[in-house]
Amino acid sequence: MQTPHHGHQDPAGHGHHQPDHGHRHVGEDLLSVEEAYRQIMACFSPLEIEEKPILDCLGQTLAVDVRSPLALPPLANSGMDGYAVRRDDIAGSSETSPRNLQVIGLVAAGQVSTQTVEPGTAIRIMTGAPVPAGADTVVPFEETDEISRRASGRPLTDIDIQADLPFGCNVRPAGEDVQPGMLVLEAGTVIRPAEVGVMASLGLDRAQVIRRPLVSVLSTGDELASLGEALAGGKIYDSNSFSVAASVVAAGGVPKILGIARDNLEDMHRKLEQVADSDLLVTSAGVSKGDYDVVKDVLTERGDINFWSVRMRPAKPLAFGMLRGDPVNGTGRPIPLMGLPGNPVSAMVAFEMFARPAIRTMLGRKQLARPTVEGVLTGPIYNTDGRRVYARVEVEKRDGEYYANPTGPQGSNILTSMSRANALAICPEDIPAKQAGERVKIIMLDWNEEVTI
Ligand SMILES: Nc1nc2c(c(=O)[nH]1)N[C@H]1C(S)=C(S)[C@@H](COP(=O)(O)OP(=O)(O)OC[C@H]3O[C@@H](n4cnc5c(N)ncnc54)[C@H](O)[C@@H]3O)O[C@H]1N2
Numbered sequence: 001m002q003t004p005h006h007g008h009q010d011p012a013g014h015g016h017h018q019p020d021h022g023h024r025h026v027g028e029d030l031l032s033v034e035e036a037y038r039q040i041m042a043c044f045s046p047l048e049i050e051e052k053p054i055l056d057c058l059g060q061t062l063a064v065d066v067r068s069p070l071a072l073p074p075l076a077n078s079g080m081d082g083y084a085v086r087r088d089d090i091a092g093s094s095e096t097s098p099r100n101l102q103v104i105g106l107v108a109a110g111q112v113s114t115q116t117v118e119p120g121t122a123i124r125i126m127t128g129a130p131v132p133a134g135a136d137t138v139v140p141f142e143e144t145d146e147i148s149r150r151a152s153g154r155p156l157t158d159i160d161i162q163a164d165l166p167f168g169c170n171v172r173p174a175g176e177d178v179q180p181g182m183l184v185l186e187a188g189t190v191i192r193p194a195e196v197g198v199m200a201s202l203g204l205d206r207a208q209v210i211r212r213p214l215v216s217v218l219s220t221g222d223e224l225a226s227l228g229e230a231l232a233g234g235k236i237y238d239s240n241s242f243s244v245a246a247s248v249v250a251a252g253g254v255p256k257i258l259g260i261a262r263d264n265l266e267d268m269h270r271k272l273e274q275v276a277d278s279d280l281l282v283t284s285a286g287v288s289k290g291d292y293d294v295v296k297d298v299l300t301e302r303g304d305i306n307f308w309s310v311r312m313r314p315a316k317p318l319a320f321g322m323l324r325g326d327p328v329n330g331t332g333r334p335i336p337l338m339g340l341p342g343n344p345v346s347a348m349v350a351f352e353m354f355a356r357p358a359i360r361t362m363l364g365r366k367q368l369a370r371p372t373v374e375g376v377l378t379g380p381i382y383n384t385d386g387r388r389v390y391a392r393v394e395v396e397k398r399d400g401e402y403y404a405n406p407t408g409p410q411g412s413n414i415l416t417s418m419s420r421a422n423a424l425a426i427c428p429e430d431i432p433a434k435q436a437g438e439r440v441k442i443i444m445l446d447w448n449e450e451v452t453i
């Protein structure tokens, strides 16, 4: 559907530097965000399995079920420091009518006692130590006269039990947590510190996981300077390589920064030689309508790439397709290419909407989308040309309500307003504005403790 242009000066800060903002291009064929997403995601699936040390697997997904080779705990053991006793011996004991038992030994964690608790006897036991034969119950020190005995210098060769505890009290049975052969972690589980701990508790030092995607990151443009270079007139630093590479890391991928390809054929071709090992190539800039169509020309020559205009702001221009594998280099494998728009915010938002879910799919993640909430806008979001607007907002929670505060000028070159944002609030494509006080859908980019959510 083509929404008419709303003619007014754009108070959200669009349109001052970029001639396209606020104007409809007659006949421009815009793709919906959903259709772009659908076509992109159809090209991705989980990658192969790798085996590696469990600590290196954090954030990856298990590729196979993990069954336990053992019982946890392996033996019945004590949950307290105290005395291992036979419950029949302590029935009816109390502070005023204690039962005296002969202490025949001591067992610490990591030892197995060779002694048996016979009627009328007890063994001192430490937390985690296996419960000796004959005993079925552990009485904590606090429920005995041990402290007063020690204070008065009497030996611990016998002990007064001052409480009647139920059978099995303070004994952690063998296999209470895990039995041998039990399915402990299912394939597809995301490995967090708890899963690393569980695998370690089973004695497993390596795990089989879906490998992380290698994502090549390429910036294009003659105006770009590398960090560390002095800025000559008209140049700007290449921030996209770094915001995109950081976004790759945050999404769980491994970035490979290829640097800057200049707007000439040789440079582009040379850079593309380096992507053969990658699972995805993410470029930025050169996908809109410009005089220098080098990026488009090279990509079109070397792949089956579509150049889209997506009905969203920022990030309208987007390229997506397959770069042909290079039979000469021995890599016949086609590589998906995502061409992000050059504007720094547009690049990040396009990454967020399309590259992040693609990377998570390759990682075997089931949950692809960020969490969304509904909240109240504290300033307006304008939609001047029938695109879905993803406005940078800072979300905070007050009195049980989420409030979305626009982070200032929303031009797609204003990268600092991305840094101030922790979310994107949406003005739908068919609505000219969302006003302060209206409810909006909010995509949470970050649940940040500092902003008290
Ligand atoms: N006549 C039209 N002009 C533009 C249109 C349009 O439809 N018609 N679309 C505008 C929109 S929307 C966007 S977004 C940009 C995207 O353009 P490109 O992807 O072709 O990128 P460039 O024009 O090369 O660069 C845009 C902007 O971004 C800066 N840039 C590029 N790379 C980097 C980088 N690595 N780090 C930091 N900044 C970068 C570049 O200097 C430009 O300022 O096109 C509009 N124009």
Ligand code: MOO
Pocket (backbone or CB within 6 Å): 312, 313, 314, 315, 316, 317, 341, 343, 346, 412
């Ligand atoms: O509106 Mo562009 O889409 O600045 O990203």
